[in-house]
Amino acid sequence: MKYIVAIIKPSKLDIVREALTEIGIQGLTTSEVSGFGRQKGHTEIYRGAEYAISFVPKTKIEIAVSDDIADRVIESIRETAGSENIGDGKIFVYELTDAIRIRTGERGEEAL
Amino acid sequence: MRKLAIGSFSTLLITLISLLPSEALAAEKLDSGNTAWIITATALVLFMTMPGLALFYGGLVRSKNVLSVLMQCFSICCLASIVWLVVGYSIAFGGGNAWWGGLSKAFLAGVTTETLSGNIPEDVFFMFQMTFAIITPALIVGAYVERIKFGAVVLFSALWLIFVYAPSTHWVWGGGLLADLGWASESLKGYATMDFAGGLVVHANAAVAALIIAKVLGPRTGFPNDLRPPHNPGMVMIGAAMLWVGWYGFNAGSALAADGNAGMAMTVTHISAATACLTWILIEYIKFGKPSLVGIATGAIAGLATITPASGFVGPVGALVYGLASGVICFYMINVIKSKWNIDDSLDVFAVHGIGGILGILLTAFFADTSLGGNGLPEGVSMGTAFLGQLIAVIVTVVWAGVASYILLKITQAIVGLRVSAEEEIEGLDITSHGERSYDL
Secondary structure (H helix, E strand, C coil): EEEEEEEEEHHHHHHHHCCCCCCCCCCCCEEEECCCCCCCCCEECCCCCEEECCEEEEEEEEEECHHHHHHHHHHHHHHHHHHCCCCEEEEEECCCCCCCCCCCCHHHHCCC | CHHHHHHHHHHHHHHHHHHHHHHHHHHHCCHHHHHHHHHHHHHHHHHHHHHHHHHHHHHHHCCCCCCHHHHHHHHHHHHHHHHHHHHHHHHHHHHCCCCCCCCCCHHEEEECCCCCCCCCCHHHHHHHHHHHHHHHHHHHHHHHEEEECCHHHHHHHHHHHHHHHHHHHHHHHHCCCHHHHCCCCCCHHCCCCCCCCCCHHHHHHHHHHHHHHHHHCCCCCCCCCCCCCCHHHHHHHHHEEEEEEEHHHHHCCCCCCCCHHHHHHHEEEEEEHHHHHHHHHHHHHHHCCCCCCCCHHHHHHHHHHHHHHCCCCHHHHHHHHHHHHHHHHHHCCCHHHHHHCCCCCCCCCHHHHHEEEEEEHHHHHCCCCCCCCCCCCCCCHHHHHHHHHHHHHHHHHHHHHHHHHHHHHHHHHHCCHHHHEHHHHHHHHHHHHCCCCCCCC
């Protein structure tokens, strides 16, 4: 099993979710995060004064998937979240050792 | 017959003479229409401070300080009300001499429900003026946000009302020093400063105090290059819109009558604000490519503050000029004060209210004239004479507000201290001064 964490533009969340549902993903977790990468921050102007915004708002998606669809999930996120511009985000993939469904106690891929 | 005629003639004379005082009294008769409007205007002006100004300022600070700003405005509202009852109103409107109104009306002594001020009840006039005494020290909040001790806000505001606001009100509106500038020049004999709703009394006074406090208190940590932007521009917009509505009461209420003068005051107030808004965002669009919500809201306040002293004197075309001038000049002055003078007047009280109020006072010397669409300068007064009078009033107001504010600030510093510790400032005043959190994130 793989644990996939993707940092994407907030505006891309809906189409990413749609694409992943089509592949058959049963669930995912999102959170609003902020940070910086090569995009660095940006500046905002209030009353003529520039403010450096060094942490840019992003959306983090976390998905646990079985090994056989991991690549399709990654590809799908790349296709939908990408705009070929700087600041599109990153995808990180972890080995997942176990998963447990709390209600039934099922473990492993059964629990995904 | 003839004797009778003379007799009836003399009876008529006596009747006429005996009628005279009651005729004079008749002019002082309560006017219920005016009274109703001033009661309404009073509510509108209170609404400017709570919640209008509180939200306007609250949105401009960081999320860790928003409650402290709301709290400062709320507390000043309550405090100013009590000070106004105890001595403020008497110092401003108690008669007295050229310098102050004395203490004859302390605690509203001698004022009953029957007492009139002009043709409205004096208790209504007292309340209307109280709402001005509330918003003026609350305007100063913008200079010292995010770093001042709450105790300093309370003490300074109370002292400032007594020693700056109330006397200044007496000078301009209470028949004092600036209500007849004959002492300054022969040509100004009988010339009363034209400050319809408080360009000097409210805006210049508050702004000078703001500048002094910002300088003495020192800048926020991180000023000027490492600051965070306003946390909630939407809140700024809501507050500015409430201020705008309340300003109808402020300016049109200052006519102290429900008449055409009040109607025109309302008209020019609105036109100036709208013009300043458009001017402001046009400058932003040209300079930065993006017209902003904080910009349009700030433009509104600049336009409103600038037309305030002029609102009962100028016409609608004059108001377009006030709006345009305030948009350009206030925008420019924000940068001058923050970047060139290096003073962290955090929410730009001086650039918006001070420059706006003074600009409005000076422009009124010209735009009050009928040739420029105004209601007319006083009989026999030229634009030049009026300008001299307005300028002297500005100088007197600014000098006193500056000197007295500085002294009161030093007294406040000695008694309660002015600034919170560096750790408290970083943690935010919401938690460290008030034990509350605005957003549970």
